[in-house]
Structure formats: structure tokens, C-alpha cells
Amino acid sequence: MKTIKLTQLNRLPLRKIIGIITLSASFFYSDFASAQVAQGSFGYYVDANRFAQTIPTMGANARIQGIGGAATAIGGDISSASVNPAGLGYLQRSEITFSPSLSFLGSDATYNLGSQNVPTEDAKLNFNFAQLGGAFVLPSNNSSGYKGGAFSISYSRLNSFHRRTSYEGNNPQNSIIDYFLNQADGIPWSSIYPTNGATDLLALAYDAYLINEDFDFDNGGQNTYYSIVPVAPTLQRETIEYSGSQSQWNFSYGGNYNDKLFFGAGLGIQSFRYKEEKRYEETVTGEPTDPSQVKSLNSLVIGENLSISGTGVNLTAGVIYRPIYAIRLGASVTTPTYFAVNDTYNASLDAQYNNFYFGDDNNGDPIILNDVSGSTLDVESTYNMTTPLRASLGAAVFVGKYGFISADVDFINYESSKLLSPPQEFSFTADNQTIKNLYASTMNYRLGAELRLNTFYLRGGVGLYGNTIKEEFRNENDDAFQTRISGGLGIHKKSFYIDLAVVQQATNNAYTPYNLPDNSNPTVDIKNTTTNVVATVGFHF
Numbered sequence: 001m002k003t004i005k006l007t008q009l010n011r012l013p014l015r016k017i018i019g020i021i022t023l024s025a026s027f028f029y030s031d032f033a034s035a036q037v038a039q040g041s042f043g044y045y046v047d048a049n050r051f052a053q054t055i056p057t058m059g060a061n062a063r064i065q066g067i068g069g070a071a072t073a074i075g076g077d078i079s080s081a082s083v084n085p086a087g088l089g090y091l092q093r094s095e096i097t098f099s100p101s102l103s104f105l106g107s108d109a110t111y112n113l114g115s116q117n118v119p120t121e122d123a124k125l126n127f128n129f130a131q132l133g134g135a136f137v138l139p140s141n142n143s144s145g146y147k148g149g150a151f152s153i154s155y156s157r158l159n160s161f162h163r164r165t166s167y168e169g170n171n172p173q174n175s176i177i178d179y180f181l182n183q184a185d186g187i188p189w190s191s192i193y194p195t196n197g198a199t200d201l202l203a204l205a206y207d208a209y210l211i212n213e214d215f216d217f218d219n220g221g222q223n224t225y226y227s228i229v230p231v232a233p234t235l236q237r238e239t240i241e242y243s244g245s246q247s248q249w250n251f252s253y254g255g256n257y258n259d260k261l262f263f264g265a266g267l268g269i270q271s272f273r274y275k276e277e278k279r280y281e282e283t284v285t286g287e288p289t290d291p292s293q294v295k296s297l298n299s300l301v302i303g304e305n306l307s308i309s310g311t312g313v314n315l316t317a318g319v320i321y322r323p324i325y326a327i328r329l330g331a332s333v334t335t336p337t338y339f340a341v342n343d344t345y346n347a348s349l350d351a352q353y354n355n356f357y358f359g360d361d362n363n364g365d366p367i368i369l370n371d372v373s374g375s376t377l378d379v380e381s382t383y384n385m386t387t388p389l390r391a392s393l394g395a396a397v398f399v400g401k402y403g404f405i406s407a408d409v410d411f412i413n414y415e416s417s418k419l420l421s422p423p424q425e426f427s428f429t430a431d432n433q434t435i436k437n438l439y440a441s442t443m444n445y446r447l448g449a450e451l452r453l454n455t456f457y458l459r460g461g462v463g464l465y466g467n468t469i470k471e472e473f474r475n476e477n478d479d480a481f482q483t484r485i486s487g488g489l490g491i492h493k494k495s496f497y498i499d500l501a502v503v504q505q506a507t508n509n510a511y512t513p514y515n516l517p518d519n520s521n522p523t524v525d526i527k528n529t530t531t532n533v534v535a536t537v538g539f540h541f
Contacts, residue, residue, distance in 0.1 A: 036437035036473060040430035044383070047308060048417040048435055049468055051159075051272055051339070052387040054246055056082045057446070057463070059156025061099045061131045062499035062536035066488020067448025068461020070406040072394025073330030075262060075320050078135045078538075081252040082156040084318035084332035084392065085264030088254025091137050091150040097538040099131040105162055106529040109511075111169030111236075113522040118169040126162040128245065130534050131155065149255035149264070159246035160530075161274050165511075167524045168237035172289070174521065175234055175282055176302070177227050179514035180205040184225045189213045198376045201302065204349040208372045209358060210300070228358065230293035233286035236522065238513055239279050246272035252316070262320040270312045270337050278304040280513060296356040296369070303348040310385070312339035318392075330394040336386045336416070348375040383428070384420040388412050403451040410444035414468045438473055442466030448486075459488040459501070475510045482507050490536075499536040505529070 037045075057069025060079035064071045071083045078097055080087025103126040111118040133154025140148035183202055184192060193203045205211050206225075214226040252266030280302040288295055318332030353369035361367055389412075396406040415436045419428035448461030463484040467474060488501035511524045 036434065038430040038433040038437065041434045042426075042428075042431055044385075044419050044428065045431045045434040045438070047341075047343075048385055048387070048419055048431070049414060049439055050274070051246060051310065051385070052412075052414055052417050053468060054158035054387075055465070056156065056158060056334075056390075058160075059131050059158050059247065061097055061538070062488055062501040062534040063450075063457075063459065063490060065130070065503055065532075065534050066459035066461065066486055066490075066499065066501035067406060067450055068446045068463045068484065068486050070394065070396075070408045070446040070448035070461055070463075072318070072332055072392045072406075072408045073320055073328040073396040074394075074404070074406055075254075075328065075330075078133055078152055078154060079131060079156070080254060080264070081133070081135075081152045081154045081250040081266055082131075082158075082248060082268070082316075084320065084330050084394070085250075085252040085254045085266040085316055086262040086318040086320045086330065086332070088135060088150040088152055088252060088264055089256035089262035089320070090254075091135055093540045094134070094136045094150070095538050095540045096134040097132060097536055099129060099534055099536040101128050101130040101157075101532055101534045102126075103128065103160060103162065104531040104533075105164070107163060107165040108527045108529075109165050109167040110525045111167045111522055112525060113169060113171055113173070116169055118167070120167045122164045122166045122239075124162060124164045126160065128157060128160070129155065130157050130532075131536070133250070145258035147256040147259065149253060151253045152250065154250045154252075155247060156250060157245055157247045158270070159272070161242050161244040161246075163242040163528060164239070165242075165526055165528075166237070166239045168235065169522060170233060170285070171236050171522060172231075172233045172286075174231070174516060175229070176236075176280070176300075176514045177205070177210050177229055178516055179521070180211050181225055181227060182517060184211055186221075186223050189222045196377075198374060199379050200376060201304075201347050201349060204347065204374045204376060207374045208300075208349055208351040209353075209369055210297075210349075210351060228356070229297045230288035230290055230295070232284050232288045232295065235281075235283045235285050236513070237281050237283075241277040242275070243277075244272065244274040246270070250316075260322055262322075263318070265315065265317040268314045268316060268334070268337070270314060270339075272308075272310050274306075274308040276304070276306040278302070280304075294356070295354055298352045298354050300352070301350045304345070305347070306343065306345050308341065308343040310339040310341040312337040312385075312387075314338070326398045328396045328398070330392075330396075332392045334390040336389050339385045339387070340382075341385055342380065342382050345379045346376050349373065386418045386420070388414055388416045401452060403449065403457075405449045406447070408444075408446040411441075412444070412466075413441040414439035415441065438470060439468055440466070440470045442468060445481075455492050457488075457490040457492065457499070459486075459490070461486045478508060478510075495540050497536075497538045497540075499538075501532075501534045501536075503530075503532040503534070 075087030076090035105124040135152035214224040248270040254264030283299040314337040320330040350373040358367040394408040398404040446463040451458040464481040484505040486503040490499035
């Protein structure tokens with residue numbers, strides 16, 4: 001397939017070119033929230049929020065995940081590299097660890113239209129590595145208070161995009177063709193299909209005769225359209241396959257001063273890959289609601305593919321202070337991550353007509369419609385993005401050698417995310433304004449505990465992660481926090497250890513395949529559940 005660069009299209013960015021992608025790639029906001037989308041926004045504000053929602057403790061080993069990720073003040077663990085590198089200063093022995101993870105991903109979607117509520121269940125399984133790496137203790141021979149520390153190189157998985165969602169339902173009122181008609185209104189006939197090839201679904205809909213120039217009702221501007229497809233009962237279904245992840249390589253050092261003050265810093269090289277594959281179908285199941293009209297269309301299928309990748313860099317610094325043996329107080333700060341991002345989009349449309357006579361061409365030959373299909377060019381764009389600063393505070397209370405209780409709180413201002421692009425490309429002013437309008441400053445809370453019985457450990461924890469959308473713009477069923485509940489156990493020997501953790505979370509979202517001005521379009525309520533099983537094997541040396 002031919003690829004077209006952004007600058008070849010009069011410097012219009014991908015979401016502007018793609019009429020439907022802004023809508024279908026993101027979750028559905030309330031009407032009030034939609035009013036906060038600044039005029040001229042291209043839709044990249046959705047990506048800025050998606051890739052800002054990392055959970056560093058998601059990429060921790062099974063021990064830290066088992067205590068709910070409440071590790072800012074703990075230390076003595078290789079996972080400190082991504083949470084608070086000061087904790088590396090507690091390490092007494094070098095170690096290497098491996099943390100494979102298995103994720104069970106469930107999705108329950110309910111198609112809503114009028115009084116109709118049709119549920120559909122879907123599931124997916126994903127194997128990955130939550131964390132792996134090595135830490136190397138570097139003791140000090142000095143007689144001063146500095147007692148050395150540890151350097152680590154580790155990989156941590158910060159975000160997972162794997163999911164599959166399906167839904168279906170009957171719609172006797174409207175079709176995605178109505179959305180195309182609404183989007184086309186006012187666009188000159190001469191420009192709706194670019195001469196160098198289609199770059200969006202609207203052009204494909206025009207090329208497939210789903211929308212056509214309305215010569216009878218032309219208002220003089222040659223920019224009105226109609227459809228030969230009448231309103232009829234239609235089965236609508238869609239399957240959305242999400243894949244990809246966000247991860248970080250950490251190069252960190254933590255030091256120890258007099259067993260009282262522990263300090264550390266690290267460089268993070270972060271990357272993500274996100275892929276979205278959609279198949280949307282409409283099948284006409286009944287006769288037109290207007291008996292004077294002919295059933296022209298049997299079905300249509302729309303495919304969309306969006307791929308986004310990025311690489312970024314950040315810095316993390318932290319301290320842990322131990323005023324007395326039983327108490328540890330921790331703090332860490334991670335700078336905004338600066339990303340270079342690339343994305344590619346393409347789409348296809350196939351319309352199956354019922355041997356329909358459309359009219360005659362310029363030569364007087366009849367145009368009979370049966371199978372009509374087309375594809376867009378590959379549309380690419382390149383831009384830069386920064387995600388918010390993260391500040392964390394933590395405290396832990398140790399009960400001798402029997403275990404501890406730990407608590408953390410994060411401060412993140414999601415409205416500080418920013419999109420950047422070279423001057424010769426396009427402006428993100430409207431998208432950045434939308435980020436400020438919609439996204440919130442949030443707090444995350446984590447609480448965990450570990451019980452030690454000789455070489456056997458029991459763990460439990462809970463995490464509450466704040467909603468990134470401002471409260472006044474959330475959907476009615478959106479929770480203020482996303483809850484992650486975890487538990488685990490482990491066996492630690494002199495030269496090795498084995499830990500196991502299970503983490504459960506659920507989120508509620510709303511989605512719409514297309515929007516109509518009168519809000520008569522269907523909506524889909526989605527409940528996603530995730531169960532992660534993480535095992536860690538570590539070796540001391």
C-alpha cells in the first residue's frame with residue numbers, strides 16, 4: 001500500500017485527515033465534556049492522556065506488586081529502580097531477577113439504543129515480562145558515613161494495552177451512513193475525494209456510493225449530499241483488538257549514608273507500541289421503513305488500523321530517611337517524559353449492494369452496484385509529546401523481623417501534558433487547550449503489608465488510582481478511582497527467592513461507534529477486568 005507523509009497533505013495532521021478516527025479511537029465523553037474540546041483539536045489529546053497513565057509499580061516484581069505497589073519507602077528491592085531509586089541503597093547482596101506475568105483480560109460490552117441493552121462478552125490472554133534486571137552492590141571502604149550503594153539495570157512494564165472488545169445490537173433508527181452525511185455537509189464536491197487518493201473514511205464512503213452529490217437540493221455551494229441507502233432495521237457489530245505495551249529501561253544508583261539517609265537517581269528510557277484494529281459491520285436485516293424505497297444495500301464492512309510508537313527519556317530521584325529503626329519515610333520525583341512519536345493510520349470499506357441501479361455514467365452506460373470496495377493510503381505523522389511530572393511520598397512501619405505496613409501517595413497533574421510539533425508541520429494549540437480543559441490533577445493511594453514467618457512471606461495490598469478526567473466531565477457511571485487489589489506469597493532462601501502475586505482490577509468506560517447531532521446514535525458501556533499473575537525468581541550472588 002502506498003504511504004503518504006503528513007506534509008504531502010497540506011500539513012494537515014492525521015486526526016484532521018481522518019474524519020472518524022478522533023471519535024472511534026477514544027472513549028465517549030458526555031455532551032458537556034465534548035463542549036470542552038477546543039475548536040481545531042485534532043484528537044491527539046486522547047493519546048497524550050493514554051500514554052501518561054503509567055503505573056511504575058505495575059512493572060515491579062511480585063513482591064512489590066503483592067503489597068499493592070506501596071514501595072516508595074520500602075527499599076531493599078531491585079524494583080526500587082523504577083519506584084524510588086534510593087531504595088537500592090538498602091541492598092546488601094547483588095542479585096538478578098526475572099518476573100514473567102500472565103494477564104487474563106475480560107471485556108463485557110453492552111450495546112445501548114433506546115430500551116435495548118444487548119450484552120457481549122470477550123476475553124484475551126497475554127504473556128509478558130513485568131520486570132527483569134540485575135543489581136550490583138558497590139560497597140565503600142571509607143570510614144566516613146557513606147557506606148556504598150548499588151547500581152542496577154532493569155526493565156519494567158508500565159502499561160498494557162492488550163484487550164479485545166466486541167458488541168452488537170439492532171438499530172432500526174440510523175446508520176453510520178448518517179454520520180458520514182453529517183460530516184460531509186458543507187464540504188465541496190470537488191474536494192471530498194482527494195486527487196492523490198483517499199486518506200479518510202469519508203472519502204471511501206463517497207467512493208463507494210454511500211453518500212453522493214445532491215443535485216436536487218444543491219444550495220448553490222455544491223456541498224450538499226444524500227444517500228441512496230434508505231433507513232432500515234440493521235444489525236450493527238464491531239470487534240476492536242487492542243495490543244501493545246509501554247515499558248522502561250532503568251539505569252539507577254542508590255546510596256547509603258550512615259544507615260539513616262538513603263538517596264538515589266536513575267535514567268529512564270521509555271518506549272511504547274500501541275495498535276488498534278477495528279472491524280465494524282452493518283447488515284441490513286429488514287425492509288426499508290419507507291415502503292416506497294428499495295433495499296439498495298445488503299451490508300457494509302469498515303476496517304481501521306492505527307499504530308502508534310514512541311520513545312522517550314526521563315529522570316527519577318528520591319530519598320528514604322530512617323529516623324528510627326522501625327520507621328522509614330520516602331519521597332521520589334520523576335520528571336516529565338519527553339517522547340518522539342510516530343503513528344500510521346489506514347482504513348478500508350466494503351459495501352455489498354443488492355444489484356442496485358444507480359444511474360448512467362457519462363457515456364450513457366448503466367451503473368449497477370454490487371460489491372464496491374476501497375482503501376485509504378497509509379497516513380503517517382510525527383510529533384513530540386511530554387507527559388506529567390510524578391511526585392510520590394511514602395511511609396513504612398516495621399515490626400521487628402515480622403513484617404511491615406507501608407503507604408504511598410502520588411501527585412500527578414494530567415493537564416500538564418503537552419503536544420509539540422516542528423513549526424513547519426502543524427499546530428497543537430487547540431489539542432493542548434483541550435488537555436487543560438478536560439484532564440485533572442489527581443492523587444493515587446496505595447496501602448500494603450507484608451508478614452514474615454521465617455522464610456515464608458504473606459502479602460496484601462490495595463491501590464486507588466485517580467480518574468484523569470475532571471469530575472464535571474465524567475460519564476455518569478465513571479468511578480472516581482480505579483481499584484487494584486493484590487495479594488501474594490513468597491519463599492526466600494539464602495541464595496535465591498521465589499515470589500508470586502495476583503493483581504485484580506476493573507474499569508468502566510463508555511464508547512460510541514459514531515456520533516449524531518441529535519444523540520440518536522448507539523452507545524456501548526464497557527467493563528474491563530484484568531487479572532495479572534506475576535511470578536518472580538531471584539538469585540543472590
